[in-house]
Amino acid sequence: GDKVKQSPSALSLQEGTNSALRCNFSIAATTVQWFLQNPRGSLINLFYLVPGTKENGRLKSAFDSKESYSTLHIRDAQLEDSGTYFCAAEAYGSSGNKLIFGIGTLLSVKP
Amino acid sequence: NAGVIQTPRHKVTGKGQEATLWCEPISGHSAVFWYRQTIVQGLEFLTYFRNQAPIDDSGMPKERFSAQMPNQSHSTLKIQSTQPQDSAVYLCASSLDGLGGRYAEQFFGPGTRLTVL
Numbered sequence: 001g002d003k004v005k006q007s008p009s010a011l012s013l014q015e016g017t018n019s020a021l022r023c024n025f026s027i028a029a030t031t032v033q034w035f036l037q038n039p040r041g042s043l044i045n046l047f048y049l050v051p052g053t054k055e056n057g058r059l060k061s062a063f064d065s066k067e068s069y070s071t072l073h074i075r076d077a078q079l080e081d082s083g084t085y086f087c088a089a090e091a092y093g094s095s096g097n098k099l100i101f102g103i104g105t106l107l108s109v110k111p
Numbered sequence: 112n113a114g115v116i117q118t119p120r121h122k123v124t125g126k127g128q129e130a131t132l133w134c135e136p137i138s139g140h141s142a143v144f145w146y147r148q149t150i151v152q153g154l155e156f157l158t159y160f161r162n163q164a165p166i167d168d169s170g171m172p173k174e175r176f177s178a179q180m181p182n183q184s185h186s187t188l189k190i191q192s193t194q195p196q197d198s199a200v201y202l203c204a205s206s207l208d209g210l211g212g213r214y215a216e217q218f219f220g221p222g223t224r225l226t227v228l
Contacts, residue, residue, distance in 0.1 A: 031213050041200065043219035050213075086154065090214045095169040097214055099144075101154035 003027045004089050006102035013077045013109050021085055021105045025068040029089035032063045032070045033099065037084040046072070046085075077109045115220035117203050123226045124193045132188040132223045136205030143186045144204040144217060145178055154202070160186060161208075193227040200224050 005024045013019055023032070034046040047054050049063040049070065058078075063070040070087055084104040090097055116135040124130050136143045145157040156170040160180040171178065175193075180186040190197055200222040209215040 031209075033216065035219070040221075041224075042221050043202065043204075045216055045218060048216035088154075093169075096159075096167045097212070098156055098167075099214060099217065100156075103153045 003091070004087060004100050004102040006085075006087060006105050008105060009103065010106040011108070013074075013081075013107065015077060015079060015109055015111050017077055018073070018075050019077065019107075020074070021072040021087075021107075023070045023087035023089070023102050025070075025089050025091075027068075027089060027091040027100065029063075029065060029068065029070075029091050030097075031090040032061075033088045033090075034061055034070070034072050035086045035088065036081075037086060037104070039083060043086070074107075077107075079109050079111065082107055082109045115203055115205050115218055117201075117220035117223050119223060120221060121224045121226075123228065125228055126194060127192050130190045130193050130197075130225055130227075132190075132201050132203075132225070134186045134188070134203030134205075134220060135184055136186070136203070137218055138184075139207070140205035140218075141208050142206045142215070142217075143180060144206075145186070145188050146202040146204065148200040148202055148222070149198075157188070157201075190225075193225070195227045198225055198227045 032049045035043045047061040051065040053062040058075045060073045088101045118133045143160045158168040158178045163180045175191045202222045204217040204219045206215040206217045
Protein backbone atom coordinates (compact mmCIF):
# COMPACT_ATOMS: atom_id res chain seq x y z
CA GLY A 1 0.00 0.00 0.00
CA ASP A 2 1.28 3.40 0.98
CA LYS A 3 4.54 2.17 2.51
CA VAL A 4 5.67 0.71 -0.81
CA LYS A 5 4.53 2.70 -3.83
CA GLN A 6 4.94 1.11 -7.21
CA SER A 7 4.78 2.94 -10.50
CA PRO A 8 3.40 2.77 -13.04
CA SER A 9 0.36 0.71 -12.07
CA ALA A 10 0.06 -0.59 -15.63
CA LEU A 11 2.28 -0.54 -18.69
CA SER A 12 1.96 -1.69 -22.28
CA LEU A 13 5.15 -2.31 -24.26
CA GLN A 14 5.95 -3.29 -27.80
CA GLU A 15 8.09 -6.36 -28.08
CA GLY A 16 11.75 -5.41 -28.23
CA THR A 17 11.46 -2.12 -26.34
CA ASN A 18 12.85 -1.16 -22.94
CA SER A 19 11.20 0.08 -19.78
CA ALA A 20 11.70 0.73 -16.10
CA LEU A 21 9.52 0.04 -13.08
CA ARG A 22 10.00 1.83 -9.81
CA CYS A 23 9.24 1.41 -6.12
CA ASN A 24 9.45 4.24 -3.61
CA PHE A 25 9.54 3.42 0.08
CA SER A 26 8.24 5.46 3.02
CA ILE A 27 9.79 2.92 5.39
CA ALA A 28 13.44 2.15 6.17
CA ALA A 29 13.89 -0.80 3.82
CA THR A 30 16.82 -3.13 4.50
CA THR A 31 16.35 -5.53 1.60
CA VAL A 32 14.15 -5.57 -1.51
CA GLN A 33 12.75 -8.47 -3.50
CA TRP A 34 11.21 -8.29 -6.97
CA PHE A 35 8.73 -10.91 -8.18
CA LEU A 36 6.82 -11.61 -11.38
CA GLN A 37 3.36 -13.08 -10.99
CA ASN A 38 2.63 -14.88 -14.22
CA PRO A 39 -0.85 -15.30 -15.73
CA ARG A 40 -1.18 -18.65 -13.89
CA GLY A 41 -0.69 -16.83 -10.58
CA SER A 42 2.72 -18.14 -9.59
CA LEU A 43 5.11 -15.65 -7.97
CA ILE A 44 8.55 -16.03 -9.49
CA ASN A 45 11.64 -14.58 -7.85
CA LEU A 46 13.48 -12.10 -9.98
CA PHE A 47 15.87 -10.36 -7.59
CA TYR A 48 16.86 -10.24 -3.94
CA LEU A 49 18.74 -7.03 -3.20
CA VAL A 50 20.68 -5.44 -0.42
CA PRO A 51 21.67 -1.86 -1.40
CA GLY A 52 23.31 -2.10 -4.80
CA THR A 53 22.54 -3.47 -8.23
CA LYS A 54 22.08 -6.87 -9.83
CA GLU A 55 21.67 -7.97 -13.40
CA ASN A 56 20.21 -11.15 -14.84
CA GLY A 57 19.91 -11.43 -18.59
CA ARG A 58 17.60 -8.70 -19.86
CA LEU A 59 16.67 -7.61 -16.34
CA LYS A 60 18.58 -5.23 -14.12
CA SER A 61 17.59 -4.01 -10.68
CA ALA A 62 18.91 -1.44 -8.26
CA PHE A 63 18.16 -0.64 -4.62
CA ASP A 64 19.17 2.66 -3.04
CA SER A 65 18.39 2.51 0.68
CA LYS A 66 19.44 6.11 1.34
CA GLU A 67 17.10 7.53 -1.30
CA SER A 68 14.48 4.87 -0.47
CA TYR A 69 13.73 3.47 -3.90
CA SER A 70 14.31 0.49 -6.12
CA THR A 71 14.07 0.09 -9.88
CA LEU A 72 13.63 -2.81 -12.28
CA HIS A 73 14.79 -2.29 -15.86
CA ILE A 74 13.55 -4.55 -18.63
CA ARG A 75 15.56 -4.56 -21.83
CA ASP A 76 14.30 -5.95 -25.15
CA ALA A 77 10.89 -6.89 -23.74
CA GLN A 78 9.52 -10.28 -24.80
CA LEU A 79 5.96 -11.62 -24.79
CA GLU A 80 6.78 -13.93 -21.87
CA ASP A 81 7.67 -10.89 -19.72
CA SER A 82 3.94 -10.12 -19.44
CA GLY A 83 2.46 -10.37 -15.97
CA THR A 84 2.33 -8.40 -12.74
CA TYR A 85 5.60 -7.24 -11.20
CA PHE A 86 5.74 -6.80 -7.44
CA CYS A 87 8.41 -5.25 -5.33
CA ALA A 88 8.57 -6.06 -1.64
CA ALA A 89 10.59 -4.25 0.98
CA GLU A 90 11.82 -5.75 4.21
CA ALA A 91 11.49 -3.38 7.12
CA TYR A 92 11.65 -3.58 10.89
CA GLY A 93 8.34 -3.25 12.69
CA SER A 94 7.04 -3.43 16.23
CA SER A 95 6.47 -7.17 15.86
CA GLY A 96 9.65 -7.91 13.92
CA ASN A 97 10.74 -7.82 10.30
CA LYS A 98 8.07 -7.72 7.64
CA LEU A 99 8.10 -8.07 3.88
CA ILE A 100 5.77 -5.33 2.64
CA PHE A 101 4.50 -5.59 -0.92
CA GLY A 102 3.59 -2.90 -3.40
CA ILE A 103 0.34 -3.15 -5.35
CA GLY A 104 2.12 -4.28 -8.48
CA THR A 105 2.72 -3.12 -12.05
CA LEU A 106 0.68 -4.94 -14.68
CA LEU A 107 2.89 -5.29 -17.74
CA SER A 108 1.54 -6.28 -21.13
CA VAL A 109 4.04 -6.93 -23.91
CA LYS A 110 2.50 -6.86 -27.38
CA PRO A 111 3.92 -8.20 -30.64
CA ASN B 112 13.44 -29.74 -6.08
CA ALA B 113 9.69 -29.46 -6.42
CA GLY B 114 9.50 -26.00 -4.93
CA VAL B 115 6.93 -25.01 -2.33
CA ILE B 116 3.87 -27.25 -2.57
CA GLN B 117 0.42 -26.06 -1.60
CA THR B 118 -2.73 -28.13 -1.46
CA PRO B 119 -5.47 -27.93 -2.45
CA ARG B 120 -5.08 -25.52 -5.35
CA HIS B 121 -8.73 -24.58 -5.15
CA LYS B 122 -11.20 -24.90 -2.30
CA VAL B 123 -14.84 -23.91 -2.16
CA THR B 124 -16.58 -23.81 1.20
CA GLY B 125 -19.97 -22.76 2.41
CA LYS B 126 -20.30 -19.90 4.87
CA GLY B 127 -19.60 -21.18 8.37
CA GLN B 128 -17.58 -24.22 7.31
CA GLU B 129 -13.95 -24.85 8.19
CA ALA B 130 -11.10 -24.71 5.68
CA THR B 131 -7.62 -26.17 6.15
CA LEU B 132 -4.85 -25.22 3.77
CA TRP B 133 -1.57 -27.12 3.52
CA CYS B 134 1.94 -26.04 2.70
CA GLU B 135 5.08 -28.10 2.19
CA PRO B 136 8.17 -25.85 2.20
CA ILE B 137 11.30 -26.45 0.20
CA SER B 138 13.41 -29.09 1.92
CA GLY B 139 16.07 -27.49 4.10
CA HIS B 140 14.31 -24.14 4.39
CA SER B 141 13.94 -23.01 7.99
CA ALA B 142 11.42 -20.20 7.51
CA VAL B 143 7.79 -20.51 6.39
CA PHE B 144 5.50 -17.58 5.67
CA TRP B 145 1.79 -17.31 4.93
CA TYR B 146 0.33 -14.45 2.90
CA ARG B 147 -3.13 -13.60 1.57
CA GLN B 148 -3.75 -11.96 -1.79
CA THR B 149 -6.92 -10.14 -2.79
CA ILE B 150 -7.69 -7.60 -5.49
CA VAL B 151 -8.58 -4.97 -2.91
CA GLN B 152 -5.82 -5.45 -0.31
CA GLY B 153 -3.04 -6.89 -2.46
CA LEU B 154 -0.50 -9.18 -0.82
CA GLU B 155 -0.74 -9.19 2.97
CA PHE B 156 1.48 -10.91 5.50
CA LEU B 157 -0.32 -13.30 7.83
CA THR B 158 2.19 -15.30 9.87
CA TYR B 159 5.78 -16.60 10.02
CA PHE B 160 7.51 -19.68 11.44
CA ARG B 161 11.21 -20.26 11.89
CA ASN B 162 12.46 -23.76 12.67
CA GLN B 163 8.80 -24.71 13.24
CA ALA B 164 8.37 -22.10 16.00
CA PRO B 165 5.78 -19.35 15.54
CA ILE B 166 7.65 -16.06 15.34
CA ASP B 167 5.14 -13.45 14.21
CA ASP B 168 1.40 -13.84 13.73
CA SER B 169 0.63 -10.13 13.74
CA GLY B 170 -1.08 -10.32 10.35
CA MET B 171 -3.53 -13.04 11.34
CA PRO B 172 -7.13 -12.08 12.03
CA LYS B 173 -7.44 -12.75 15.76
CA GLU B 174 -10.55 -14.82 15.52
CA ARG B 175 -11.12 -17.87 13.34
CA PHE B 176 -7.58 -18.02 11.84
CA SER B 177 -4.82 -20.27 13.19
CA ALA B 178 -1.58 -21.66 11.78
CA GLN B 179 0.61 -24.51 12.86
CA MET B 180 3.85 -26.14 11.83
CA PRO B 181 3.91 -29.57 13.46
CA ASN B 182 7.06 -30.68 11.63
CA GLN B 183 9.65 -29.23 9.27
CA SER B 184 7.92 -30.59 6.20
CA HIS B 185 4.53 -28.98 6.47
CA SER B 186 2.50 -26.10 7.80
CA THR B 187 -1.27 -25.65 7.93
CA LEU B 188 -3.49 -22.60 7.92
CA LYS B 189 -6.92 -23.24 9.37
CA ILE B 190 -9.89 -20.92 9.02
CA GLN B 191 -12.88 -21.72 11.19
CA SER B 192 -16.39 -20.59 10.36
CA THR B 193 -15.35 -19.20 6.97
CA GLN B 194 -16.95 -15.98 5.78
CA PRO B 195 -17.25 -14.58 2.23
CA GLN B 196 -14.64 -11.94 3.05
CA ASP B 197 -12.11 -14.75 3.63
CA SER B 198 -12.21 -15.49 -0.10
CA ALA B 199 -8.68 -14.92 -1.39
CA VAL B 200 -5.59 -16.65 -2.69
CA TYR B 201 -3.53 -17.90 0.25
CA LEU B 202 0.16 -18.09 -0.52
CA CYS B 203 2.86 -19.95 1.35
CA ALA B 204 6.54 -19.10 1.00
CA SER B 205 9.73 -20.56 2.43
CA SER B 206 13.30 -19.41 2.73
CA LEU B 207 16.65 -20.18 4.24
CA ASP B 208 17.81 -18.23 7.28
CA GLY B 209 18.81 -14.71 6.40
CA LEU B 210 22.10 -13.11 7.38
CA GLY B 211 22.38 -10.49 10.08
CA GLY B 212 18.76 -10.76 11.10
CA ARG B 213 17.49 -10.01 7.60
CA TYR B 214 15.10 -12.11 5.60
CA ALA B 215 16.54 -14.28 2.85
CA GLU B 216 15.01 -14.70 -0.59
CA GLN B 217 11.48 -16.09 -0.33
CA PHE B 218 10.16 -18.76 -2.67
CA PHE B 219 6.41 -18.92 -3.14
CA GLY B 220 4.07 -21.80 -3.74
CA PRO B 221 1.31 -21.66 -6.36
CA GLY B 222 -1.29 -20.66 -3.78
CA THR B 223 -4.68 -21.99 -2.71
CA ARG B 224 -7.67 -20.11 -4.09
CA LEU B 225 -10.34 -20.16 -1.37
CA THR B 226 -13.89 -19.27 -2.34
CA VAL B 227 -16.48 -18.94 0.42
CA LEU B 228 -20.01 -18.99 -0.88
